[in-house]
Amino acid sequence: MRTLIKTSLMSFVLASPLAMASSELTDRVEQLYEEQLDDLFLWFHQNPELSMMEFKTSKRLASELEALGYEVSTGIATTGVVAIMRNGEGPLVMMRADMDGLPVKEKSGLPYASTATQVDWEGNNVSTMHACGHDVHITSLVGTARIMAERKSDWSGTLMLIGQPAEERISGAKAMRDAGIWETFGTPDYALAFHVTSTVPTGMIVADPAPYSGADTVDIIIKGVGAHGASPHRGVDPVLLGSQIVLGLQTVVSRNLSPRRPGVITVGSFHSGTKHNIISDEARLQLTVRSESKADRALLLDGIKRVAENMGRVAGLSGDMLPEVIVSEESVPPTLNNADLLAQLREVWSDALGEQVFFEEERLGMGAEDFPFFTVDPNIRSVYFAVGGTPKADFEREAAGGEPVPSHHSPLFKITPKPSVTLGVEATVVALMDLLQE
Numbered sequence: 001m002r003t004l005i006k007t008s009l010m011s012f013v014l015a016s017p018l019a020m021a022s023s024e025l026t027d028r029v030e031q032l033y034e035e036q037l038d039d040l041f042l043w044f045h046q047n048p049e050l051s052m053m054e055f056k057t058s059k060r061l062a063s064e065l066e067a068l069g070y071e072v073s074t075g076i077a078t079t080g081v082v083a084i085m086r087n088g089e090g091p092l093v094m095m096r097a098d099m100d101g102l103p104v105k106e107k108s109g110l111p112y113a114s115t116a117t118q119v120d121w122e123g124n125n126v127s128t129m130h131a132c133g134h135d136v137h138i139t140s141l142v143g144t145a146r147i148m149a150e151r152k153s154d155w156s157g158t159l160m161l162i163g164q165p166a167e168e169r170i171s172g173a174k175a176m177r178d179a180g181i182w183e184t185f186g187t188p189d190y191a192l193a194f195h196v197t198s199t200v201p202t203g204m205i206v207a208d209p210a211p212y213s214g215a216d217t218v219d220i221i222i223k224g225v226g227a228h229g230a231s232p233h234r235g236v237d238p239v240l241l242g243s244q245i246v247l248g249l250q251t252v253v254s255r256n257l258s259p260r261r262p263g264v265i266t267v268g269s270f271h272s273g274t275k276h277n278i279i280s281d282e283a284r285l286q287l288t289v290r291s292e293s294k295a296d297r298a299l300l301l302d303g304i305k306r307v308a309e310n311m312g313r314v315a316g317l318s319g320d321m322l323p324e325v326i327v328s329e330e331s332v333p334p335t336l337n338n339a340d341l342l343a344q345l346r347e348v349w350s351d352a353l354g355e356q357v358f359f360e361e362e363r364l365g366m367g368a369e370d371f372p373f374f375t376v377d378p379n380i381r382s383v384y385f386a387v388g389g390t391p392k393a394d395f396e397r398e399a400a401g402g403e404p405v406p407s408h409h410s411p412l413f414k415i416t417p418k419p420s421v422t423l424g425v426e427a428t429v430v431a432l433m434d435l436l437q438e
Contacts, residue, residue, distance in 0.1 A: 048101025081163030090157025140424030215368030
């Protein structure tokens with residue numbers, strides 16, 4: 001009797017949806033990659049398109065999803081795609097993949113490197129490249145869509161797949177929300193997304209509480225009084241004033257922000273003047289600001305304005321001559337995973353993929369994402385994870401003094417597609433199967 005109960009229990013476990021995450025799911029995803037996803041990845045990689053110009057990309061994505069039986073809507077916020085599969089009672093779960101490439105000429109040396117060009121937003125013909133791995137994301141989305149369509153008997157609820165434009169300009173998610181996707185298709189109970197990363201070995205997942213920081217774009221317009229370079233006493237030099245502002249801004253992080261709180265103020269651009277011996281009457285600074293809470297964001301932005309205006313006063317300026325600080329609407333909050341949902345999915349991934357699948361090193365940078373526009377106001381329980389994209393041997397070579405692993409947005413950037421795409425599909429399917437059981 002005990003043997004019979006044990007045998008029945010084992011049969012139940014092996015028949016459960018979670019068991020798909022064992023060799024059966026792995027084998028099916030590997031087969032699917034060889035049958036379809038390899039060629040699909042190559043097509044996406046060789047046809048990168050700029051933000052809000054992903055017309056061919058969104059058309060191909062929509063076609064692939066429609067062929068699998070999804071209800072597909074296109075042209076949302078220009079090029080966005082929403083695909084719905086309804087499968088009885090249960091939660092509504094969203095999975096998002098971003099679609100856009102970058103204005104970068106690929107120099108990866110890969111035999112399938114992009115040679116594509118596109119007319120950009122200013123009318124310039126530029127080279128385009130998937131220099132951040134979004135080709136992996138949309139390929140994996142199609143793979144996920146197919147597995148979920150094949151296994152409808154194993155889940156219940158509604159699956160929403162999103163092809164998002166313009167992540168690189170941190171505007172596409174907000175644009176789709178502004179277009180009313182929740183009002184049209186329903187507000188998800190859960191939301192998921194992932195990013196491939198060149199900084200993590202293939203075969204590994206990153207699933208941390210705070211995957212990305214919040215980001216603000218700030219411009220500072222510095223007014224001066226023009227003069228001859230040989231007579232600086234007759235003017236107010238905006239280059240000198242701008243330099244003082246650049247240095248002063250660093251004290252906002254080092255002396256105003258708590259030393260145990262992360263924050264960055266980077267001046268990425270400083271432009272002024274036209275000739276060697278002319279003191280200009282204007283300088284312009286372009287900043288990126290990173291934070292991980294509303295309070296810290298306010299502290300940094302207030303500090304930027306305080307430093308800029310008071311440095312202007314030090315230079316003898318007043319009134320409308322003081323430096324002007326402009327905070328762009330292109331701002332994103334930090335990406336913060338729901339703690340309970342993260343713990344739940346980490347357990348599921350550990351059971352399905354093994355405890356060794358997690359890459360646990362501390363996040364050192366303060367990159368940003370626009371995914372939170374999907375998950376705030378209203379707050380939606382969400383998890384954003386990452387999959388590794390670089391073979392372990394490449395890191396070993398770099399550590400031994402060899403060629404470094406290229407960073408994202410580099411013309412040298414490259415991802416090993418098969419393990420990146422297949423793990424992206426497998427991890428996503430495991431998560432969806434767990435959530436679509438309620």
